[in-house]
Amino acid sequence: MKDRPLPPHTPAWHTLSPGEVEQTLHSGSGGLSTEEVARRLEEHGPNRLAPPKRRGPLLRLLLQFHNILLYVILGAAVIAALLGHWVDFGVLLAAAVINAIIGFIQEGKAEAALDAIRAMLSPHATVIRDGRRREIDAAELVPGDRVVLGSGDRVPADLRLVASRELRVEEAALTGESLPVEKSCGEAAKDAPLGDRFGMAYSGTLVVYGQATGIVVATGATTELGKINQMLKGIENLATPLLRQVDQFGRLLALAILGVSALTFVFGTLWRGHPAAEMFMMVVALAAAAIPEGLPAIMTVTLALGVQRMAQRNAIIRRLPAVETLGSVTVICSDKTGTLTRNEMTVQRVVCAEQVFTVGGAGYQPQGDFSLDGRAVDVEHYPPLSLAIRAGVLCNDARLHEEDGQWQVGGDPTEGALLVLGAKAGFSQHLAEAAWPRRDSIPFESQHRFMATWHHDSDGASWIFVKGAPERILEMCATQMGQDGEQALDVDHWRRMATDTAARGLRLLALACRHSGPQGSDLAFDDMNEGFSLLALVGIIDPPREEAIAAVDDCHRAGINVKMITGDHAETARAIGAQLAIGVGRPAVTGAEIAVMDDATLRQVVRSVDVFARASPEHKLRLVQAMQDDGEVVAMTGDGVNDAPALKRADVGVAMGLKGTEAAKESADMVLADDNFASIAAAVREGRAVYDNLKKFILFMLPTNGGEALVVIAAILFELTLPLTPAQVLWINMVTSCTLGLALAFEPAERAIMARRPRPPGQALLSGFFVWRVLMVSLLMMTGALGLFLWEMNNGGSVETARTLAVNAVVMAEMFYLLNSRSILASVLNREGLTGNHYVLLAIALCIPLQLAFTYAPFMQGIFGSTDLSAGDWLKVLGAGLLVFVVAELEKWVIRRTPLAARVAHG
Structure with a gap:
């Protein structure tokens, strides 16, 4: 050797x-x-x-700052420092550091997936x-x-x-x-x-x-477990749709700000002849007005609130951006067992010699009736059925018990299903065993493919019951039990019924009996060769959850395709899929068929096939990649280490919290606390609400920045005194972002949110409609603020009063526009629209004293150059706010009555 x-x-x-x-x-x-x-x-x-090669902790931390959102925050912090606003500088810098630390921690958690797999050895x-x-x-x-x-x-290997x-x-x-x-x-x-x-x-x-x-x-890396580990190491985490959109939006906005600022500086110094120092401060004011300092903070708060709401629906989020990604999902790939199904084997069909009975109820709850041709029947009126159920209860080593209100099975799940069947028929396991005590048994062995028990009935007569594979039990039987007693065995009938039952995706078990005892004092294999009477074929399946059926229907109505990817047999998967309305009338594709397909063929297959069976880890990963290559945003559920590569690759990986392995949980973005598909559908609803709220915030925030920027640009173009100083611009941005804008993060989901189709994965964050809305509101805000500024200056007022009017006009317009922003298209001129979000009213209530302090507090006047206003001045400010509110509601009214415009607005 x-x-x-x-x-x-x-x-x-x-x-x-x-x-x-x-x-x-x-x-x-x-x-x-x-x-x-x-x-x-x-x-x-x-x-x-x-163990994989990993970056050092310092490098990992520094790389967390390589993010467009953090660039925006740091840019705003630099501007605040240039203006001498050290408090703002410290807050913004702290926000950047906190975001980086969160990313650093999350990356460490993701790497733990590999550690979890190694721990399985x-x-x-x-x-x-x-x-x-x-x-x-x-x-x-x-x-x-x-x-x-x-x-x-x-x-071990x-x-x-x-x-x-x-x-x-x-x-x-x-x-x-x-x-x-x-x-x-x-x-x-x-x-x-x-x-x-x-x-x-x-x-x-x-x-x-x-x-x-x-x-x-x-051994090691060459095992099937090792191959999965290698796949995990080779999979990069994908950026979420929102982060990709915000990254693109941030780049375009940064370029626009730099470009406009540079042109403004050149225009003011070379054409208008302003001193370079004066123009520099104007350009700083313009940049401060245009940069959306509040966006990263509001994004984090909105996502965090989504995490809390999802946790109440049993969906635990492990990566913050996954909250929003759920809202853009176009395909959900779900495991079968325990997610779409109850993971509780249930008898649904009992085939006797002359009748076929349907059994109601699902799972281990011993409730359900017996029906024949659609009508409920009494088991006692059908001796073959009654005796078959008794055989299933007695020839059984499992135990059925209730614990904390939940019925549970101890032992083999298939045997547990027979106990539940007996309980539904009134055969208590304890009473049945007391009335028909067991004398001996032959345990199940794979080479014999049956289990047998010997009992004495209440009269002392011997009975042998046997259960096992139908083809093996048929070999042992010479007769079958009919309504009137034993009759000749019709082998062809039983084979037809076995084929029919198996075609429905049910696992088959045969039950038989012999009204005599063993030849000797113990039950032996020689006693099992012949002389039995076939009682029934039992069809067992792990039934779908009722709430999963409703959730799949919700997903379909929301335009989300649901696909089942399971390691189970094709027939079972197809049958369960049909009950869930997944892949009805379509073939199921097996892992062996996937293995021989090239990537182009697989992309075509995933468009038309919804049930995939006997899938290996490589197959699951290829399926997810094929869907992503076809432009889909994919959520993938799983519980085993075999699911980990696909969970990591998917846009949203969803692991099972109850029966999931640690490797699956560590690879996932979300963990279901109840292992229930319905929780995914609820999480999708929350994800859509989060994205809606982010859009609403951006539509609320950008006009503030746009209005301020247009005021500054107009002042430079027309050689006016600067209506807003850089410090006043930062004050407006802080007030509107930190108080008013934050309220939109608490906005509840709109009623028809799950009736929409998913937004296209490549859709820009700002559509043409959004650009129009931002420009329109920005112009309205500029009109109000610049109009009041010029009115005051032309009437001989001081520049301090004019600027105070302009600042309050912008903030007042934002207060009214916050109400408009509660819905992108629907009217808010109703009780729900005006009072449905208490946080909006609270934000406005907090903003009012802040603006009064800005206007009247001496120390604030010293910092920002503000001054007192009269009652007449406040009426003018109120008019500027109402102008924005009324025009915005009129614009919505026009769009709602123009179907094409409404579709464009919804994206």
Whole structure:
């Protein structure tokens, strides 16, 4: 065995027999020798996932400042410093630092996803080396090692099983399979998906029952878990639609401000002949007026409020920008088990020899009726049904119990479904077992594919009940139970019904009985060969959540496409999809089919197919990328480590909080506390509301900046005294952003918000309509402020009074325009529009004393050059505000009556 080389290329281990694997890896029944282990450890390295190369903390912190929003904040801080406003400078600089620190912390959390995957590797392993069994650190495993598995063990490396006894492995984290998988030592087809490679046990999965021995075929980075880790390291986080739009908006605004400021400076000094120092202060005033200092702060507050509202809907946000991204989602890719479904196996159909019964109710709640041809029936009137239900309850090792108002199953979920069926029919497990005590049993074994129990009824007569795979139970039966007793077995009938039931996506289980005892004193396999009477076929499924059905319908009405991507079988996925109105009348595509498609073909497929089954991590990642390449904004749900790459790549990754792995949660932007798809739909609604509020704030804020800028530009063009000083401009911006604008962050969602289609991913933050609205309101504000300034100056008033009038005119116009801004198109001339947001009224109430202090407080007059105003002056200021309010409402009225304009306004 020593120094024999291993194969240069990795074979498809699941296609090889145990003997071929032993020969290829030179691994005998006594395991590897100590010397050979040392050589292979040197060649392959330890069985662990290498930590990624990471940037140092200082570099990570500095890179957080490489953000257009922070550039805007820092630019405003520099201007404040140039003007000597050190308090404003300190506040703005602190805002930039806080934003950078938040980004620094979030980046550290994202990197924890890789740590979570590495933590899934088993720390210990039981191996056979030098002919002896020993326990070692799992990091010391090498290809060719013989590993012994038992119930409760975490599989320490990828293994090809060479011996197995009743092995069942929980692979949901890796494959998405909703139930533990029964393992064997048989080979599988080369293109078989991970979930169908029954002769393999993969690193990180959990043994829930049985024992096995396997040969290590992959360690560390070459395991399936390691491949997922490599995929995660290669995926870059995408910028959210809002951040991309704000980045573009910020660049354009910065260029515009610089360009206009430069032209203004040149115009004033070379053409008008103003001194350069005077023009410089005018240009600073212009820049201060144009820069939206409040935008980053309001964005953060609005997103944070969205986080709080989503948390109340069981959606926990891990990355702040994901709040808004949810509002722009065009496709939601959802896992099936536990998200769209209850993750509670339920009997929905019972097929007897002469009748087919439908069972009502869903999940483990023991409530539901039995119906035949659409009418409710009494179980006692149908002896084959009654006896089949009794058989399911007695031939059973699970337990059904109520805990804190919730019904739960202890044991196998399929057996639990039979107990719930019995409870619906009035068969209490406790009473049934007391009346028909168990004498002996044969536990389920994969090679026999059935479970059997021996009981005595209340008269002391013996009964043997058996449940298992339909084809195996059929072999044991000679008769079937009809309404009038036993009759000849109609094999063709049962096969047809089995095919029909399976086509509905239901898992099949057969129940049979024999009214006699075993040949000996114990129940043995020899007693199970023949003489049984077939009672029923039971169709079991994990049913969809009722609230998920409604949520999917809400998404469809909102123009959001819902796709199901699951590791489960195609038939089951298609059946559940049909009940949820996902992919109705369309085929389901499997992972094997995805594997042979090129990227262009896959992009075409994802447009028309909504159900994808038996999907591996690579398939899920390719599906998300294909949709994004096709221009979609994708939300992806998942719970297993197999979902982590797709969750990280998606525009919004959504992990399950109850049954999700830490790797999935750390890769996601949002975690569902209740694992419920309906919470995603609620979060989408909140995300749309957040984006609406951001748009409303921008539509409110930009006219303030625009009006101020136009006042300054007009003064330069017409050689007027500057109507607003730089300090007064900063005062207006602080008051309108920090008090008035903040109120729009609390605006509730509009009623028809989920009746809209998602906004196009490439849509600019400011549409042509937005530009028009900003220009219109800016001109109205300029008209009011500049008009009052010139009126006062022409009537011989002081420049201080004229400027005080101009400042108050702008702020008053903002107060009225804040009411207009509560809705982009709808009228606010009603009770809801004027009083529906108490924060708007509170903001106005806070702004009024601030403006009175600006006007009358001596220390404020000393800082800003303001002066007292008369009652007549305040009426003029009030008129300037009403001008904006009335014209803005008239503009909305005209647009609402012009369908094309209304569509353009909605984007």
